[in-house]
Amino acid sequence: MLFNSLEFILFFPVVATVYFLIPHKFRWAFLLAASYFFYMCWNPAYALLLLTSTLATYTVSLLIPGRKSKRAKKLLLASCIIINLSILFTFKYFELFTSGLYLILDRLNIHYSPVNYTLLLPVGISFYTFQALGYSIDVYRGDINPQRHFGKYALFVSFFPQLVAGPIERSKNLLPQFDEIHFFNYDNAVNGIKLMLWGYYKKIVIADTVCVAVDTVFNNIRVFDGLAIIIASFLFSIQIFCDFSGYSDIARGCALVMGFKLMKNFDHPYFSHSLREFWSRWHISLSTWFKDYLYIPLGGNRKGKLRRYINLLITFLVSGLWHGANITFVVWGAVHGLCQIIGGVTKPIKDKVFGFRQGSRAYYLHCGVSVALTFALVCFAWIFFRANSLADAAYAVSHLFKWGSLSLSYIFSELKLIFGTRAEFYRLIATLPLFIILSVIDRYKSLNSVFSKLRSPVRAIIYVMFVTYILLFARAEMQDFIYFQF
Numbered sequence: 001m002l003f004n005s006l007e008f009i010l011f012f013p014v015v016a017t018v019y020f021l022i023p024h025k026f027r028w029a030f031l032l033a034a035s036y037f038f039y040m041c042w043n044p045a046y047a048l049l050l051l052t053s054t055l056a057t058y059t060v061s062l063l064i065p066g067r068k069s070k071r072a073k074k075l076l077l078a079s080c081i082i083i084n085l086s087i088l089f090t091f092k093y094f095e096l097f098t099s100g101l102y103l104i105l106d107r108l109n110i111h112y113s114p115v116n117y118t119l120l121l122p123v124g125i126s127f128y129t130f131q132a133l134g135y136s137i138d139v140y141r142g143d144i145n146p147q148r149h150f151g152k153y154a155l156f157v158s159f160f161p162q163l164v165a166g167p168i169e170r171s172k173n174l175l176p177q178f179d180e181i182h183f184f185n186y187d188n189a190v191n192g193i194k195l196m197l198w199g200y201y202k203k204i205v206i207a208d209t210v211c212v213a214v215d216t217v218f219n220n221i222r223v224f225d226g227l228a229i230i231i232a233s234f235l236f237s238i239q240i241f242c243d244f245s246g247y248s249d250i251a252r253g254c255a256l257v258m259g260f261k262l263m264k265n266f267d268h269p270y271f272s273h274s275l276r277e278f279w280s281r282w283h284i285s286l287s288t289w290f291k292d293y294l295y296i297p298l299g300g301n302r303k304g305k306l307r308r309y310i311n312l313l314i315t316f317l318v319s320g321l322w323h324g325a326n327i328t329f330v331v332w333g334a335v336h337g338l339c340q341i342i343g344g345v346t347k348p349i350k351d352k353v354f355g356f357r358q359g360s361r362a363y364y365l366h367c368g369v370s371v372a373l374t375f376a377l378v379c380f381a382w383i384f385f386r387a388n389s390l391a392d393a394a395y396a397v398s399h400l401f402k403w404g405s406l407s408l409s410y411i412f413s414e415l416k417l418i419f420g421t422r423a424e425f426y427r428l429i430a431t432l433p434l435f436i437i438l439s440v441i442d443r444y445k446s447l448n449s450v451f452s453k454l455r456s457p458v459r460a461i462i463y464v465m466f467v468t469y470i471l472l473f474a475r476a477e478m479q480d481f482i483y484f485q486f
Contacts, residue, residue, distance in 0.1 A: 001041040003250045004203055004478045011038070015160075016257050020184045028152050028178055035160040039124070046122040049087055054157045056083045057132040061139040061146040077140045084129050091122055096325035123484050124164030126322055130289055132157050135171040137293055144171055152178045161254040165247045165483040167265040167285035174262070182259030192256035194448070197466060199249030202242035203481070205473045206435050209427050210235040210242075213418045214386070221392045226403045228414050229396045233379045236386045238432070241270065243482045244283070268443045270378070273370040275339050278378060286322075290315050309344065313337040323385070328393055332384040339377060431473060 001007050015034045019027055040047045060080035067073045089097075135156070138144045147153040156175050162168075217224050217232035224232075248265040255262045269281035279287050295315045301308040313334070320333020354366050380397075387393035403410075419425040441447055451459055 001038055002478055002480065003247060004200065007041070012254055016254075019258055020182075024181045027182075028149075028155055031160075031178075032151055032155045032158065035155065035158040035163060038160040039158065039163060042123050046125075049091070049122055049125065050128060050158055051154075053084050053087060053129055053132050054154050056080055057136045057157075058147075058150055058153050061136050062148065064136075064140050065146060073140060077136060080136050081133060084133055088125060088129050091125060093321075093325045127166050127168055128157055128163060130286075130322075131168050134168070134289060134293060135175075138171055144175075147171070147175055159255075159260075161251040161260075162262055165244070165251070165481055166283075167248055167251070167263050168289055169262060169285070174260070177260050180259070185259065188259060189257050191448075192253040194463075195253030195256065196250050197253075197463075197470070198447075199246040199251075199253060201466070201470055202246035202249065202435075204470055204475075205431050207239045207243035207246060207482075208475055208479045209424075209431050209473065210239045211479060212420070212424050213428070214239055216418055216420060218386050218388065218392070218396075221387070221396055224399075224414075224417070226400045227411065228418055229383075229400055231414075231418060233383050233386075233396075236382050237270070237375075237379045238435075240382065240385075240482055241266070242435070247481045247483065268439070270375050270439075271371055271443050272374050273367060274343060274374055275336060275377060276343060278374060279336070279340075286319070290319055294318060305344075309341045312340055312344075316340070327390050328384050328387050331390065331393070332381055335381045335384060339381075427473065 001011060011034075015031075018030060022030060036047055036050075039050060057080055060076050064073050064076050067076065135144075135147075135153075139146050147156070152175065155178055156169075156171065159169075159174065214232050214236045217228050218236070221229070245266040252262045252264070263285055265284050267281040267284065269278050272278035272281055295311055298311040298314060299307055300311060316333040316337030317330055318333070320329040320331070320336075323329040323332070383396050384390075384393045387396060415425060419428070438447060441450065451462065454462070
């Protein structure tokens with residue numbers, strides 16, 4: 001059941017209405033049933049995987065506090081991690097493993113017949129697996145007490161707004177909210193619906209518009225040269241941001257209508273001055289998860305610079321692998337990791353050379369250049385993320401600056417190839433500039449605060465126009481969210 005489907009548009013109001021009508025003591029059970037129904041709309045069988053992960057982490061987390069031996073606690077946690085990662089490996093990485101093993105053995109002249117079977121990747125498996133594992137690790141560390149109510153814990157793992165594409169919630173934040181009594185709150189409902197509308201706008205109007213040109217280029221990469229690849233890479237950066245942050249906004253909005261507050265997952269990442277800042281603003285729930293449960297346990301920055309850079313690179317390589325069973329994602333993670341290491345090594349020099357007085361013209365110029373360079377690096381890395389294979393990515397990178405001509409006729413011919421029809425090009429012109437303007441306003445002024453200063457009739461007219469705008473540009477066939485494949 002997609003957020004951008006008619007089924008969900010009917011499903012959510014019914015769930016929210018019933019939630020407020022029934023007594024508090026039954027609400028957890030109702031939300032749990034609604035969440036499993038939501039997930040089973042994709043494939044009922046995969047609810048068993050969700051339940052298995054839930055049972056494993058719930059059981060182990062109950063057993064850990066009762067063990068006096070630290071070794072026993074570690075063994076319990078290790079068993080929980082192995083069970084969950086085994087499920088993830090089987091459904092997401094087994095095919096990559098067997099094909100990689102085949103290539104290695106073939107080079108060694110060892111005969112090996114790979115197992116040829118393909119399992120459909122359960123939607124959201126990476127998200128709910130990490131959420132459940134984070135809970136078990138928190139219990140092991142003593143940061144939280146285990147949740148003894150199985151139903152409420154199962155709801156924590158499966159809560160439908162953020163089940164399939166995050167944000168990856170922490171138990172400290174979400175679990176206590178299931179015990180709170182939520183009354184219908186007008187402000188929560190209005191703010192939640194506005195957040196949902198903003199998410200629908202980003203997904204339906206922007207992401208689904210630019211994806212046409214992105215798919216045209218990256219699915220036929222060897223037909224195009226540098227100009228088309230640069231345009232497609234830029235548009236993909238817009239697509240993946242609007243697609244993923246749009247989902248997060250809809251998820252947070254749904255939850256807020258019912259009184260639940262989910263963590264903010266994106267904070268204007270393309271306005272970052274460095275890649276380090278970018279990762280503090282992009283997919284925040286995953287970035288902080290890897291920081292708390294991988295980078296810091298590896299030693300973080302406590303064991304010298306060399307060890308810090310090794311830990312950083314490992315974290316980004318694993319982060320890349322988390323995104324998909326393809327070497328392109330690992331390379332994408334490596335690019336970000338290496339760029340951050342280079343940034344860390346050169347930071348003292350940059351601080352000395354570009355240590356401009358805050359507020360001066362040189363300072364603001366430096367800030368602008370830093371944002372532009374960071375965005376360019378992010379767009380470059382997205383090539384590996386979006387490419388269908390490493391060979392395609394290598395072709396794209398090697399042809400970035402190979403342009404046929406700089407004439408207007410060449411540029412227009414390339415645009416015609418990219419967009420296919422004038423209608424698609426005009427659709428982009430009618431949507432993308434407005435989004436960029438709104439994003440800049442929201443970064444420095446906050447759209448919510450700007451609209452709150454307007455009179456009620458004016459706000460009502462703008463909201464009606466905004467909904468009409470979304471419906472006008474909605475495609476007949478809804479597109480999946482990109483992060484469903486992760």
